[in-house]
Amino acid sequence: GNSVTQMEGPVTLSEEAFLTINCTYTATGYPSLFWYVQYPGEGLQLLLKATKADDKGSNKGFEATYRKETTSFHLEKGSVQVSDSAVYFCALSDHTGRRALTFGSGTRLQVQP
Amino acid sequence: DGGITQSPKYLFRKEGQNVTLSCEQNLNHDAMYWYRQDPGQGLRLIYYSQIVNDFQKGDIAEGYSVSREKKESFPLTVTSAQKNPTAFYLCASSRASGGTDTQYFGPGTRLTVL
Numbered sequence: 001g002n003s004v005t006q007m008e009g010p011v012t013l014s015e016e017a018f019l020t021i022n023c024t025y026t027a028t029g030y031p032s033l034f035w036y037v038q039y040p041g042e043g044l045q046l047l048l049k050a051t052k053a054d055d056k057g058s059n060k061g062f063e064a065t066y067r068k069e070t071t072s073f074h075l076e077k078g079s080v081q082v083s084d085s086a087v088y089f090c091a092l093s094d095h096t097g098r099r100a101l102t103f104g105s106g107t108r109l110q111v112q113p
Numbered sequence: 114d115g116g117i118t119q120s121p122k123y124l125f126r127k128e129g130q131n132v133t134l135s136c137e138q139n140l141n142h143d144a145m146y147w148y149r150q151d152p153g154q155g156l157r158l159i160y161y162s163q164i165v166n167d168f169q170k171g172d173i174a175e176g177y178s179v180s181r182e183k184k185e186s187f188p189l190t191v192t193s194a195q196k197n198p199t200a201f202y203l204c205a206s207s208r209a210s211g212g213t214d215t216q217y218f219g220p221g222t223r224l225t226v227l
Binding site for chain 2: 104
């Protein structure tokens with residue numbers, strides 16, 4: 001079956017530091033890959049996505065590249081802000097079967113001023 | 114504004130009671146989903162519906178039931194058979210089921226069993 005593995009948190013960084021959150025996946029075929037962000041007490045918001053190998057998704061300074069050879073979709077940001085503090089979820093959606101999202105366990109990011 | 118609404122935001126249930134969580138969308142999406150989130154964990158799929166009057170079990174459907182009588186609405190009932198219902202429940206919708214389509218999430222309902 002499908003699965004997503006994320007690095008465990010919390011990740012604690014100082015403002016303006018570089019961020020990497022690792023995500024690897026196992027899936028049949030060629031899934032679409034997503035990063036969602038969840039702020040305290042809220043639902044999930046789409047941060048970025050990529051639908052085929054070598055695609056780069058980007059939004060609000062965050063980037064992630066779909067690497068089929070390493071089955072990875074690592075999230076990066078060059079300079080984090082306090083307002084980026086949240087929980088980040090990596091997810092995949094396959095193109096066969098039930099087609100629902102499979103989520104990683106989430107990584108909490110804490111950015112200190 | 115288009116979006117997904119969930120109500121109530123907070124819900125308290127006594128043991129042995131059934132409760133229904135509301136989910137409404139005005140995005141004209143065909144597919145809708147219910148997920149459960151427990152502290153420190155990812156989301157797990159309870160039920161999903163690809164079209165009106167049809168729905169499928171997800172990974173943790175036991176103790177839950179749904180209906181899809183209207184395109185806009187996908188209510189979730191947590192029955193007394195659900196042994197540990199305290200969790201954060203999230204509803205989502207997408208234009209079609211799976212593939213490249215983005216799922217959009219509601220703000221969630223936090224259910225607590227007293």
